[in-house]
Amino acid sequence: MTLTESAPEVRPAAVRPPAPARRLPSARTALVAGSAYLIAFVFLFPYLVMLLTALRPQEELREATYLPQTFAWSNFANFWTGGLAQNLGVTLQVAAGSTLLVLLVALPAAYYTARHEFRGRTAFMVLVLITQMFQPTAMLVGIYREFYQFGLVDSVWSLILVNGGFNLAFAVWILHAYFSSIPRELEEAAFIDGNGRFGALLRVTLPLAMPGVVTALIFTFIAAWNEFVVALTLTTTPSNQPLTVALNSFIGQYQVDWQNLFAGSVIATIPVIILFALIERKVVGGLTAGSIK
Amino acid sequence: MTTLATTPAGPQARARRAGPRPRRRDGLRPWLYLLPAAAVLLPLLGYPIYMLGLLSVFDYRQAQVSGGEPTTFVGFGNYATLLGDQRFWSVLGQTVAFAAALVVATLAVGATLAVVLSRAGRVPRLLLSLAAMAAWAAPAMTGSTVWMFLFDADLGLVNQVLGIEGFNWFYDRWVAFGVVGATVVWHSFPFVMVTLYAGIQAVPASVIEAAALDGASAWQSFWKVLVPILRPLITIVVIQSIIWDFKIFTQIYVMTNGGGIAGQNSVLNVYAYQTAFGSSEYGLGSAIGMVMTLILLAVTLLYIRALHRRGESL
Numbered sequence: 001m002t003l004t005e006s007a008p009e010v011r012p013a014a015v016r017p018p019a020p021a022r023r024l025p026s027a028r029t030a031l032v033a034g035s036a037y038l039i040a041f042v043f044l045f046p047y048l049v050m051l052l053t054a055l056r057p058q059e060e061l062r063e064a065t066y067l068p069q070t071f072a073w074s075n076f077a078n079f080w081t082g083g084l085a086q087n088l089g090v091t092l093q094v095a096a097g098s099t100l101l102v103l104l105v106a107l108p109a110a111y112y113t114a115r116h117e118f119r120g121r122t123a124f125m126v127l128v129l130i131t132q133m134f135q136p137t138a139m140l141v142g143i144y145r146e147f148y149q150f151g152l153v154d155s156v157w158s159l160i161l162v163n164g165g166f167n168l169a170f171a172v173w174i175l176h177a178y179f180s181s182i183p184r185e186l187e188e189a190a191f192i193d194g195n196g197r198f199g200a201l202l203r204v205t206l207p208l209a210m211p212g213v214v215t216a217l218i219f220t221f222i223a224a225w226n227e228f229v230v231a232l233t234l235t236t237t238p239s240n241q242p243l244t245v246a247l248n249s250f251i252g253q254y255q256v257d258w259q260n261l262f263a264g265s266v267i268a269t270i271p272v273i274i275l276f277a278l279i280e281r282k283v284v285g286g287l288t289a290g291s292i293k
Numbered sequence: 294m295t296t297l298a299t300t301p302a303g304p305q306a307r308a309r310r311a312g313p314r315p316r317r318r319d320g321l322r323p324w325l326y327l328l329p330a331a332a333v334l335l336p337l338l339g340y341p342i343y344m345l346g347l348l349s350v351f352d353y354r355q356a357q358v359s360g361g362e363p364t365t366f367v368g369f370g371n372y373a374t375l376l377g378d379q380r381f382w383s384v385l386g387q388t389v390a391f392a393a394a395l396v397v398a399t400l401a402v403g404a405t406l407a408v409v410l411s412r413a414g415r416v417p418r419l420l421l422s423l424a425a426m427a428a429w430a431a432p433a434m435t436g437s438t439v440w441m442f443l444f445d446a447d448l449g450l451v452n453q454v455l456g457i458e459g460f461n462w463f464y465d466r467w468v469a470f471g472v473v474g475a476t477v478v479w480h481s482f483p484f485v486m487v488t489l490y491a492g493i494q495a496v497p498a499s500v501i502e503a504a505a506l507d508g509a510s511a512w513q514s515f516w517k518v519l520v521p522i523l524r525p526l527i528t529i530v531v532i533q534s535i536i537w538d539f540k541i542f543t544q545i546y547v548m549t550n551g552g553g554i555a556g557q558n559s560v561l562n563v564y565a566y567q568t569a570f571g572s573s574e575y576g577l578g579s580a581i582g583m584v585m586t587l588i589l590l591a592v593t594l595l596y597i598r599a600l601h602r603r604g605e606s607l
Contacts, residue, residue, distance in 0.1 A: 036409050036417035043424035043479065046439040049450065053442065061448055105329040112326035124327060126597060131338050133593040137542045137562045138585035141348055141569045141578050142341030165337030168330060226432035228543045233570060244434040248547060251438070258442060265435035276430030280487070
């Protein structure tokens with residue numbers, strides 16, 4: 001914008017095409033900007049409340065001051081001493097484990113379906129798409145029964161497997177889209193240059209598909225980190241529960257331990273927001289299965 | 294943001310022209326690559342569904358689990374029980390109505406904000422995107438607890454601001470649904486907003502300008518120009534929202550303490566969970582789960598058809 005405005009001083013005005021008549025009246029612009037600020041504030045407000053409550057001492061909960069009068073960092077200290085650190089560890093194991101599982105399994109499938117035409121390819125992709133819509137909640141009895149049979153109830157492994165399984169579809173789809181977007185000529189050139197098939201894949205295709213790989217990994221990580229109902233059903237020992245389930249136990253029938261709940265919630269929320277900020281733009285394309293054209 | 298619209302699609306089209314090379318003999322080679330995925334999907338999705346279907350035709354309760362009573366085959370007995378149960382129908386109706394309201398609300402909020410986003414300046418746009426992202430990424434669990442706190446009868450900010458003492462927002466069925474619904478919309482509007490925003494960005498500015506020159510108001514150009522152009526995208530967003538809002542569990546379970554007073558805020562998922570794991574009626578719970586799965590499958594098939602219509606190659 002500034003360029004267009006300063007340009008006439010440098011060049012003869014006649015040469016410049018007339019500025020596009022697209023400028024909105026300033027009152028409307030201000031209104032739009034104002035409402036955008038207001039809406040953003042309203043949507044961020046719950047997080048502000050979460051953070052401030054986590055920093056309030058117990059006695060101050062009933063007083064309606066905007067900022068805590070004394071900052072109680074002890075609520076965060078309680079997180080580490082009160083055993084929740086162990087639950088954070090479980091969450092990390094589940095998220096990392098299922099991400100690794102998805103990576104190992106989705107990469108070959110996505111690569112092959114993107115590169116080769118074969119009988120059953122469409123069927124496979126449709127099947128993957130259907131599983132993306134499946135949800136563990138409706139199938140809980142079946143899932144519980146299965147892990148019960150294999151003696152994996154109340155273990156980190158069951159959570160890793162379930163989260164990996166239910167997030168596989170999205171990873172396959174987004175990786176498939178990325179692999180399809182890389183011209184096969186590039187890979188073939190590398191192959192002819194003396195790299196093996198695998199070498200060409202490793203040195204040329206995979207680096208080019210990296211943004212897709214990172215997106216799929218972070219998305220899986222976040223989904224597994226946030227998962228609630230499967231963990232609620234499959235884990236019973238408090239120290240085996242991931243953070244989301246452990247935090248739920250702060251909510252009693254008659255009383256809620258708000259400060260400690262929110263201190264834990266802040267810790268459970270911040271990492272995923274940061275991770276999500278890295279991939280947000282790419283996720284949308286994957287969620288609509290490449291439907292934005 | 295425009296990269297969003299073109300990243301997967303643009304180069305993909307180029308690759309398609311080159312086309313995957315047709316292979317003369319497929320042999321077993323494809324399955325070498327697909328086997329790991331199949332090895333995860335089958336036991337983790339296929340087997341639980343099989344188990345769910347199997348248990349749903351058995352009388353399977355706590356007594357059978359502990360081995361006190363033999364497991365008996367009851368055919369469609371559990372389904373018959375469900376269909377004859379007034380409560381099942383009321384929960385089903387509630388689920389559909391709640392999901393429908395959520396889809397409408399999410400779409401209204403998401404679409405409005407997508408338009409605001411496309412007109413706002415750099416700084417407000419960034420801030421709004423950040424707010425949306427924070428709501429999108431957060432665990433449903435922690436989001437639910439904050440909203441619960443905001444509407445808490447004694448400590449909640451909402452009661453303080455409105456100046457009402459001790460009003461319990463979770464006491465009345467529909468008020469409670471309203472609060473939970475607001476939380477769900479807060480979680481799910483960002484997807485709609487960001488997707489539609491990307492769609493709007495892809496519409497050439499000249500089209501909107503032409504409409505404005507012809508004297509269309511902003512309202513008219515939204516309904517008469519943008520919506521028809523974006524219709525395929527909107528279809529997909531609507532179906533995705535239906536699927537998401539139908540699956541709601543965490544917000545209701547956490548905010549209404551497992552389904553509200555006497556289970557008045559139950560939706561199908563919560564009802565299935567409570568039947569199976571609350572009352573140990575595993576067979577009956579499985580039957581509810583099967584009903585839920587079948588409904589979702591039907592919506593998914595609609596989704597695939599909508600994708601197919603867009604010329605999406607599967």
